[in-house]
Amino acid sequence: EMQAEVVEDLCLAFCRDTRSDSSSTAAEKFRHALITNANGEEVRLNQLRLGIHSGVALSKALKTMMLSSLNLHGNVLRDVGAIALLQLLRGHETLRHLNLGSNDITHDGGIAFARELSTLRLLSLELGSDLSSMYTNRFNNKVGVAFGEQLSANTILRKLGLSNTGIGRMEDKQEDEKQEAAQSLGRMLKVNTTLEELKVASNNFGTVGSVLILKGLMENSALVELDLSGNNAGADAGVMAGETLTTNSTLTCFSLARNKIGFHGTSxxxxxxxxxSRLTVLDLSDTQMQDRGCIAMANALESNCCLTHFNGSRNGISEQGGLAWADTLWANSTLKSLNLSENPLGDEVAVNIAGVLSQNDSLKKLELSSCKLGDEGALSIIDAIEKNTSLTRLRLANNLISETGGMLLADMLESHGSLHHLDIRANQVAHASLLRVQKECSRKKQATESKEPSELAAQIRVLKRKEQKILEYEFRIGKALAARKEAEKILGEEKRMFEEAQGEWRMKIDEAQGELNELLQAVEDAERRLEEKTTEKQLLLKTHAERMEEIEKAIKLHEEEGEQLNKLIAEATMQLADVEQSKKERVEGLRSELEQNQQQILELEKETRAAQEKLRQLEAEKQQASRTHAIESTSAGGARAAEPPAAQPPAAAAAAKKKAKEKRK
Known part of the structure; x- marks a missing residue:
C-alpha cells in the first residue's frame, strides 16, 4: 500500500498539474482515489487530469510497489510523463499491464515506447484513444512502423491497442498513400507468434492499408482479436476479410464496423x-450492407455453428432483411447476442422474431432500438418472452411504443424471471412506467449478482466501512507525521540554502564591484573616444560647409550661362521665323511666275498648232497648183512639153523656206 508521504507527494504533483490548492475539493477527491484505487496489485487512476508532474511523481512512487496493472487512461501525461513512466517500466519486476490511452502523447513518446518493447516485460500495452476524448494520443505513420518492426521480434507482448492514434497519417497530417504503418504491421503479423489482440481502429488506413493487414493475418497463427473498424475501407477490404476468414483458424473476434464494404464485401x-469454425464475435455495424448483404449473412449463419455475437446495426436493413434474420434464428442454435438497432425493420419483423423467441433457448441479448417498432411488435415480443427462459437483456429504446405497450412491458418484466434488463427509453411511455422498469431491472441485477446471505452481506458492509475508517485514520496519522518530517526537512533545507545564499551573495557583490570598476574604466574610454569623434565631426562639418559654398557658386555660374543661352536661343528662334517668312514669300513669287510661264507655254502651243494647220493648207494649195500646172503643160503640145520646166528663182525659194521656218517656230 502507498505510504502517507507518497500520497502527499502525489497530491502536490496533482495540484501543480491542475493549478489547485492542496485543500481544494479536487485534491481531496484525488487523495480518496489514491486510497481506494491505488492499493494492491492494480492501480486505476482514470480521468483525473493527471499531468506531467503527476507522471514523474508516479514513476518514483510506484517503484517499490508490487504492481501488476497500471491504468492511467484519460489523463494529460503528455510525452514527459509517459517517458518518465517508461523509466519505471525498465526496472519494474511485476508490472505487466499498462494503459496510457488518451493522454496527449505525441509521436516522440510513441516511438520511445516502441523502441523499448524489447526490454520491457509487458503483456498488454494500451495507447489507443477514445473517439470522444479531448486529449487523444497524436502519433503518425513512423510510430506504426516502429511498433511493427519491434513486434516482429517480440515474444512477450500479448495485447496492443493503437486505435484512433493517427498512425495512418504522415507527420504533416496528410494521408500516407504508401500506408507504411499498415505494411509494417502486416509484415509483423506474418512472423509474430505471441500477439493475441491488435486494435488499430479509426486510423484512416483506407482500403489499401486494411488489405495489407488482412494479408498478413492470412499467415498468422496467434492473433485472436482484430479491430479494423472506422478505417474508411472499401469493398476490397471485405473481400480480403472473407479470404482471410477462410484460411485463418485462430481469430475469434473481428470488427470491420464503420467501413464502406457494402454488400459485396459482406457477401x-x-x-x-x-x-x-472459429469466429465467435463479428461486428459489421455501419458497413452499408443493406438488404442484399444482410440476407447473405443471415443465410450463412443458418449453417454456421460457432458465431455467438453479431452486430448489424446502422446498415439500412429494411423489412426484407429483418425477415431473413427471423428465419435464421429458427435454424441457428448458437447465436447469443444479436444487434439490429437503427434499421427500419417495422412491426412485421418484430412479430416474426417474437415467434422465434418463443422457441429459441440460446439467444440471451437482443437489441432492436430505433427500428420503428410499435405496439404490435412490442405485444408480440411480450407474448414470446413469457415462454422464453434464456433472454436476459432486451433493448427497445427510441421506437413507437405507446403508454399501453410500456405498461405491459413493465408488467412482463416484473413477472418474467430470466429477463433482468429492459430498455424502453425514448418511446411514448410515461415516466412512471420507465421508473417501474428501471427499479425492477436494478432489483433483478442485485438479486442476480448477490449470492451471499443477507446477514453476511451486512457484516461485510460493516467491516468494509470499518476498514475504510481505519485506512482514513492511518492516512491522517501518516499525513501528520509526513508533514512534521517535511517541516523539519524544509527548515534544515532553508537554513542550508540561507548559508549558501549568503556566501553566493558575497561572491556576487565582489564580482559586481569588479564589474563596476570595469564599467567605469569603459565609461572613461568611451568619453575619450567621444571627444575624438566630436573633433572629427567638427572638421567634417567645416569641410562640408566650404564644399557647399563652392557648389553654390558653381550653381550660380551655371544659372547665368543658362540665361545667356536662353537669350541666344530666343534670337535664333526669331531669325529662323524671319527666314521661314521670306522663304514662304519667295515660294509664293516663284509659284506665280511658274503659272505665268505655263500660261505663255499654252499660248505658244496654240500658235504652233495654228501655224502647222496653215502650213498644211499651203502644202495642199501647192500640190493643187502643181497638178493644175501639169494639166496645162500636157494640153499645150508636144514641143512645149519637150522643153524643160522653168526653174524657180533661188531667191524666191529661200525666202519661202525662211518664212515657213519662222511660222513653225
Whole structure:
C-alpha cells in the first residue's frame, strides 16, 4: 500500500498539474482515489487530469510497489510523463499491464515506447484513444512502423491497442498513400507468434492499408482479436476479410464496423462464415450492407455453428432483411447476442422474431432500438418472452411504443424471471412506467449478482466501512507525521540554502564591484573616444560647409550661362521665323511666275498648232497648183512639153523656206 508521504507527494504533483490548492475539493477527491484505487496489485487512476508532474511523481512512487496493472487512461501525461513512466517500466519486476490511452502523447513518446518493447516485460500495452476524448494520443505513420518492426521480434507482448492514434497519417497530417504503418504491421503479423489482440481502429488506413493487414493475418497463427473498424475501407477490404476468414483458424473476434464494404464485401465474408469454425464475435455495424448483404449473412449463419455475437446495426436493413434474420434464428442454435438497432425493420419483423423467441433457448441479448417498432411488435415480443427462459437483456429504446405497450412491458418484466434488463427509453411511455422498469431491472441485477446471505452481506458492509475508517485514520496519522518530517526537512533545507545564499551573495557583490570598476574604466574610454569623434565631426562639418559654398557658386555660374543661352536661343528662334517668312514669300513669287510661264507655254502651243494647220493648207494649195500646172503643160503640145520646166528663182525659194521656218517656230 502507498505510504502517507507518497500520497502527499502525489497530491502536490496533482495540484501543480491542475493549478489547485492542496485543500481544494479536487485534491481531496484525488487523495480518496489514491486510497481506494491505488492499493494492491492494480492501480486505476482514470480521468483525473493527471499531468506531467503527476507522471514523474508516479514513476518514483510506484517503484517499490508490487504492481501488476497500471491504468492511467484519460489523463494529460503528455510525452514527459509517459517517458518518465517508461523509466519505471525498465526496472519494474511485476508490472505487466499498462494503459496510457488518451493522454496527449505525441509521436516522440510513441516511438520511445516502441523502441523499448524489447526490454520491457509487458503483456498488454494500451495507447489507443477514445473517439470522444479531448486529449487523444497524436502519433503518425513512423510510430506504426516502429511498433511493427519491434513486434516482429517480440515474444512477450500479448495485447496492443493503437486505435484512433493517427498512425495512418504522415507527420504533416496528410494521408500516407504508401500506408507504411499498415505494411509494417502486416509484415509483423506474418512472423509474430505471441500477439493475441491488435486494435488499430479509426486510423484512416483506407482500403489499401486494411488489405495489407488482412494479408498478413492470412499467415498468422496467434492473433485472436482484430479491430479494423472506422478505417474508411472499401469493398476490397471485405473481400480480403472473407479470404482471410477462410484460411485463418485462430481469430475469434473481428470488427470491420464503420467501413464502406457494402454488400459485396459482406457477401464475401458471409461465404467464408459457412466453413469458418472459429469466429465467435463479428461486428459489421455501419458497413452499408443493406438488404442484399444482410440476407447473405443471415443465410450463412443458418449453417454456421460457432458465431455467438453479431452486430448489424446502422446498415439500412429494411423489412426484407429483418425477415431473413427471423428465419435464421429458427435454424441457428448458437447465436447469443444479436444487434439490429437503427434499421427500419417495422412491426412485421418484430412479430416474426417474437415467434422465434418463443422457441429459441440460446439467444440471451437482443437489441432492436430505433427500428420503428410499435405496439404490435412490442405485444408480440411480450407474448414470446413469457415462454422464453434464456433472454436476459432486451433493448427497445427510441421506437413507437405507446403508454399501453410500456405498461405491459413493465408488467412482463416484473413477472418474467430470466429477463433482468429492459430498455424502453425514448418511446411514448410515461415516466412512471420507465421508473417501474428501471427499479425492477436494478432489483433483478442485485438479486442476480448477490449470492451471499443477507446477514453476511451486512457484516461485510460493516467491516468494509470499518476498514475504510481505519485506512482514513492511518492516512491522517501518516499525513501528520509526513508533514512534521517535511517541516523539519524544509527548515534544515532553508537554513542550508540561507548559508549558501549568503556566501553566493558575497561572491556576487565582489564580482559586481569588479564589474563596476570595469564599467567605469569603459565609461572613461568611451568619453575619450567621444571627444575624438566630436573633433572629427567638427572638421567634417567645416569641410562640408566650404564644399557647399563652392557648389553654390558653381550653381550660380551655371544659372547665368543658362540665361545667356536662353537669350541666344530666343534670337535664333526669331531669325529662323524671319527666314521661314521670306522663304514662304519667295515660294509664293516663284509659284506665280511658274503659272505665268505655263500660261505663255499654252499660248505658244496654240500658235504652233495654228501655224502647222496653215502650213498644211499651203502644202495642199501647192500640190493643187502643181497638178493644175501639169494639166496645162500636157494640153499645150508636144514641143512645149519637150522643153524643160522653168526653174524657180533661188531667191524666191529661200525666202519661202525662211518664212515657213519662222511660222513653225
Amino acid at each position: 464475401a465474408m458471409a461465404a467464408a462464415l459457412v466453413s469458418n
